[in-house]
Amino acid sequence: ILNVEQSPQSLHVQEGDSTNFTCSFPSSNFYALHWYRWETAKSPEALFVMTLNGDEKKKGRISATLNTKEGYSYLYIKGSQPEDSATYLCAFEVDGGGADGLTFGKGTHLIIQP
């Protein structure tokens, strides 16, 4: 059983502040780590897919880092805006098992307060 843990479970942040949250995953049989953004009543939308230890990816004000040796990834949001409010999911992809699907964490529910 793969364990993907995300913390915190929920987070309230003032508009304009920066924030970050964590995903921890098994460090063995690693293939890729995915981050998804999931707005209420919509589908999860891919943000990043990271594969190499030390990877850093950036999309606008959102960035992510990856440490495969210790099994964690951070997602950072700089200068939070109300439209950043969503649930952020990380998902672990096992080595050699692309068709196995992804193992998701329970998500961090982010609320940006104006």
Place this chain on the structure above:
Amino acid sequence: DTAVSQTPKYLVTQMGNDKSIKCEQNLGHDTMYWYKQDSKKFLKIMFSYNNKELIINETVPNRFSPKSPDKAHLNLHINSLELGDSAVYFCASSQDVSAGGPWNEQFFGPGTRLTVL
């Protein structure tokens, strides 16, 4: 222009019935998936399928069966529905990595909310 579509969006049915949820993707992807979002909003893989193999999560009851008439479709058929089957079901697709696609980035459908009474 919807990339991954599911029908119906909502499905309300009686316990014991058999029902199907359809999924279609127009992205030309090789692999399709079904996920179940449980009562705690947790997404869990149920099946993945490409033209080579079907991989079944061992925790999924055999009342659930995926059927793929072609590469663009993966329908979910459920026999003898039970109250505990009530959930939101998401279909997703991705390009086979061996075919040169991105690292298994998955595109999700809008979900089907199934309610079993």
